Amino acid sequence: MVTTDDGVALAVDIDDPPGPASGPRPSGLTVVLAHGYTLDSRSWTLQRSVLQEAGHRVVRWDQRGHGRSDIGEPATHTIRRLGQDLREVLDAVVPQGPVLLGGHSMGAMALMSYAGRRREHLGERLRGMALVSTSVGGLDAVRWGLGERVGAVVTRTGPDVAAELARHPGWVDRLRRHPTPLSDVAVATSSFGSRVPRSVRRLTRDMILGTDPAVVASFVPTLQQHDVADLLDTLADLPALVIVGDRDVLTPPEHSARIAARLPLAEHVMVQRAGHILMLEHPEVVSEHLARLAQRCLDPAPAPPPRQARPRHTVVDLRPGRGRRAPTPGGGG
Template identity: 40%
Template sequence: MSGRRGLIGLGIGVAAAGVATAAGLATDRVVRARRARPDPAGVLDDPELEQRGTVVVADDGVPLYVEIDEPADPATGSAKDLATTVLLVHGYAHSHAIWAQQRRVIHEAGYRVVCPDLRGHGRSGEGDDTTYTIAQLGRDLATVIEQTTPEGHLVLVGHSMGGMALMALAEQHPQLIRDRVVGVALVGTSAGGLSEVNFGLGKQLGGVVHRLGPAAVARVDRRQDVFNAARLLGRNVESALVHRYSFGGPVPKDVVREVAEMIFGTRLHVIGAFLPTLMEHDRIEALAAFEGVETLIVHGTRDRMTPIAHGERLATTLPGAELVAVHGAGHVLPLEAPDLLDTELLAFLERAERSVSATRSDRPLGAKESR
């Protein structure tokens, strides 16, 4: 019976963990591999990684892994301002790899691209659990910008928790937004109110998830026997959970596995430590810093983690923002609707480029468009 209670607690925890729904189903093989991962502070000692990655040290000493794609030939001319840098920020329990296709397309269009791994995610280092907050992520992004892109125009693109981190950045550094940011794209994210989301479980069970989820995740992280019991559930159950909370419709199995592997690369205690800040996130007022900036909002109509109402609220709060509703899609739009997202981001970047020559006060905001 105790094993069954452990699995029930695991289910509650992974549901509360959003797209990390299958994190508790990781095998002990995955756990061992994750704990044996080299210290990210030494990634530059790896010749392969040195060619495509660098490390930025956060204000509290946490090493943040960042990959940068420079324009192929910045000396060749075009009307496009090749100095513009696009910062792609991933979401909760993911890594910079979520942006693989968008990153390639944007780079091929002539932009400079910067892709960080958030603290505790991907190849970045771990901080104290008390530092796993949206506010700290905003400070981390400020450090990444300072050390990788100290000048030039910026376009900020954030998915899920990455979008929330951009709101924290704007809250902390409004002058940076006014002086350098020419575009902001918010994908499957929210300015607040996630404590009301029931994850498609109904009001009562959704409330139970909110009350017990963080504690359940913490308990599972401390107990190897729960991992071993959960392993018996098999990969099919694991994939079904990942699919339900990541996507709105059918996607290839390898895409589901890709998301699962990103989830398994995130320690359970990191997942649990971030839950409170996600539930407490309320930065609707911080959005004022984006007024007058070319803004794109992309949201899936079947997003169970941040329902479409959150995207609609963003669009209502930001006059002139374009809202693109992706019908039938779920939370992980970079992988579920990559071609559509590519098209929307490239069109958005073109609009942002055109806006560079306009002053902030004179820049036309345009009408909101929903699809």
């Protein structure tokens, strides 16, 4: 447990790589992975094992209000505070050595907020960033794949619905104990763009329904007000992975394209027939690209990108017989 400066205990998992006698020699790189809204550190469990086997140390933690961590005061449920929590986790368990920061959705928003504002805290130790299914702002205009009119209503009424659920936690508790087919469909529709194993659907449902309804409600304003686009320029010299599913209705692909356009050393990956929680829907794709980025982080520091440098775009299509399209420098994603 790491206790923050405002007294919130955060549950942190630290996984060291195998020793030289039993596996790859430790690389010295620590990969720090932040989960998304209403999820917890289990959402990264499949990538953890791959990174460990590659010789990297892996740190995951449950954000305040999520998983096994304390809830804290509602006023602290902001992306900026999550960025401060990240700093305190790093100070406590990664005090030295090279670091790769990775985040999904709200977790990636928090690390962009932290790294963009406090880049000097890590300095040359920060070797790269992995940004999965996320956004630098404009979430108040997301239409959830429901069309302009219906989507606008859902966005406008969402905070009120979340607040009402927070006033009646028994509803969510009953749904948690006795899930219905409708709840499973709702989770699958918002989370995935293709069929996933039942175990993955259940894990996702358990994480979402396991989040206190009051926490769900209190984080809505910070998500709708989130805007860190101007901070990306401070991260432009870092190798990066920006990856998203083409069927992501929560942080649509154009949000990732906007991020990649500001990061010249990024690999911008679009996964076909994929939704929001890419790490669980297509774990092998995320693991492969994350491991590749980790290796880039261990290479000698790249020279500052030239003015004309542009991100590399890749499309991953997992349908039978489709394979992958070759990466294209500066091409459309």
